[in-house]
């Protein structure tokens with residue numbers, strides 16, 4: 001595991017189990033204030049050409065906890081030489097000379113792969129446009145395991161913007177390693193791209209597409225809600241039309257299983273009402289916290305192999 005670009009790289013449960021086992025250890029050590037300073041002397045560069053709260057802060061927090069250092073630009077599009085016309089390739093070549101690992105978020109699908117082919121140090125894809133967000137998917141699976149105990153046998157509903165939502169794209173491939181049933185709920189204009197449906201078919205994973213959540217609420221063990229990805233729409237009128245397609249609120253909660261969980265990669269806009277937050281099934285803030293431990297495990301694994 002040098003670069004982490006796509007969840008296609010994680011083709012067996014053994015690798016995932018190793019990541020989750022180390023994530024669990026990191027969580028325990030952190031609670032005891034006893035994280036070993038294994039990454040002392042290593043430098044992580046965070047290069048974000050798109051906004052981020054959870055991904056960047058949790059990666060930075062993870063690196064600090066492990067004793068490493070961080071160099072960062074929170075708005076690379078404005079504050080790096082990109083604004084002067086420097087290419088991603090040139091910036092990557094330079095930054096890889098200043099750091100031991102690069103965490104990259106970029107608006108163009110495939111950007112992380114391009115950077116990884118040039119970088120002399122590992123590149124972790126922290127979101128490439130409407131492409132993928134593999135570390136989010138890893139923390140999502142870690143969260144389901146922690147909350148429900150097992151993934152095999154669950155029915156999971158992925159809802160919202162399945163066309164542009166990169167966290168769903170990455171998660172689909174990991175879910176296909178387990179025995180799951182998947183419901184894909186989205187407006188007709190925001191359906192999951194064929195590439196991912198073909199992937200599920202190839203792995204014999206049972207799935208169905210629906211526009212209405214009511215039909216699947218009673219059966220879902222996990223309701224994975226996503227934001228309609230405003231920044232990916234070329235026509236903002238179309239976004240306005242679709243932005244409030246779904247809303248999870250007290251009415252929806254009443255129809256769900258008592259032991260189901262609600263997840264969301266966050267940020268949310270209107271798709272989950274704040275009144276939902278106090279319900280014990282609301283797992284999204286716990287999910288976000290897990291990001292630190294999973295990213296600690298990933299940094300440790302990628303950097304100690306070098």
Ligand code: NCD
Pocket residue numbers: 054055127133136166167226227265266267
């Ligand atoms: C997601 C992203 O950036 O793809 N956020 C995150 O990293 N937790 C989801 C989103 O922006 O809707």
